[in-house]
Amino acid sequence: xxxxxxxxxxxxxxxxxxxxxxxxxxxxxxxxxxxxxxxxxxxxxxxxxxx
Ligand SMILES: [Zn+2]
Numbered sequence: 911x912x913x914x915x916x917x918x919x920x921x922x923x924x925x926x927x928x929x930x931x932x933x934x935x936x937x938x939x940x941x942x943x944x945x946x947x948x949x950x951x952x953x954x955x956x957x958x959x960x961x
Contacts, residue, residue, distance in 0.1 A: 926950060 920939050922931045924946055931946070933939035 922946070924950075 919932055919934045920936075922933060922939060922943055923929070927950075929946065931939075931942045933942055
């Protein structure tokens with residue numbers, strides 16, 4: 911595994927629920943973002959937001 915140069919760690923902060931996830935690799939970051947997006951999609955279907 912060769913970490914991308916300059917990649918130390920990144921914090922993903924969700925603008926919808928404020929959840930923060932610190933990722934140490936780009937792969938981890940993308941995975942966390944993807945999983946979180948899926949979670950929101952699921953929550954949205956379970957608890958439709960009234961507008
Ligand atoms: Zn969120």
